[in-house]
Amino acid sequence: MKLFAREGYAAVSMRRIAAEVGVQAGALYNYTPDKQSLLFTLMHDHMQALLAAVPGDPKADPLARLETFVAFHIRYHHDRPDEVFISYMELRNLTPENFAVIEDLRRRYEDVLESILRDGMAAGRLHTPDTKIATLAVIAMLTGVSTWFREGGRLSLEDITARYWDMVRGAVGVRAQ
């Protein structure tokens, strides 16, 4: 995972992976049928864990759920930079069948946010003309944090989360109280 994240799937050889864990290349094939499965397993495990971890209580207040989602997304992605990086960068190195599986999991994650936005609309707590577009925009915005945030900078992750919560509220038309 470290090597794939740092240098990319195509640029890392099985021999390098083997050296990293202290064996010869042949030994890897006791654990994976091939290199492709290695990549797919990393991405699949990550997406499964993401879906299992995302909080989603349909009975709670939509705005509270939205705030929870924003904080969750930023924190979860921040804590797993390698997994996140691979899952966004190495999609094109998956076989079509494997790609379809990951795409489906990703869509299900997006659906969590879109449900929140739809419930928020129904409850009149927010106003956005297109919940699908808003979902994609919010996720792109939040995921962007992991491309530039580094510990020890001007702002803490809590500061960042507060700023993004402001921006998300504005973007999806939450009226001031």
Added chain:
Amino acid sequence: MKLFAREGYAAVSMRRIAAEVGVQAGALYNYTPDKQSLLFTLMHDHMQALLAAVPGDPKADPLARLETFVAFHIRYHHDRPDEVFISYMELRNLTPENFAVIEDLRRRYEDVLESILRDGMAAGRLHTPDTKIATLAVIAMLTGVSTWFREGGRLSLEDITARYWDMVRGAVGVRAQ
């Protein structure tokens, strides 16, 4: 560019590039000193063209400039999917020196948006506690369009641009008139 965008720098060989343009691999070296320069030139040209094309009249109304920037970013990136994809995905395949050059150009592009936000704040037309964070959030949000937008879908690029202009306004705290 097509091959790098579609399959990735590391996965494409000089022989494949040569075949694509109808020559032998050796002939490519009449035009580029090495493969790395090929990648760097693509990215460098793209970033230079982007910076040359971005509209930025400092005397105009900040809100009008912001709307222009949003429409420009979406349109410009939509029209150059391969360049955009390479410039975001292949950063790690640049040598450190080349990476620094591209990073600098990217920062200069971000500065264009941040200037607009700062002027908007000074003019009291928008309200965002951190223009740097807002800049990164807005650019991530807008760039995300090119990862999912396909011609002929439910919405036209003009529809999308209108929705994103709504969301950007909300995100950076533009008060309703």
Added chain:
DNA sequence: CTTTCTAATGAACAGGTGTTCAGTTATCTG
């Protein structure tokens, strides 16, 4: 201590990698 089972090695396979360069072919100039 021997047998059984698991796990790792290291060589081999068939092919691919970026890059160089002497030699050939094509194009342009006078």
Added chain:
DNA sequence: CAGATAACTGAACACCTGTTCATTAGAAAG
């Protein structure tokens, strides 16, 4: 037309690629 310049080929270099497999080493069980 000949001469000069430019462009391209194709072989070569030294090495790396994912994957397989007979053989060896290590650990667990009886």
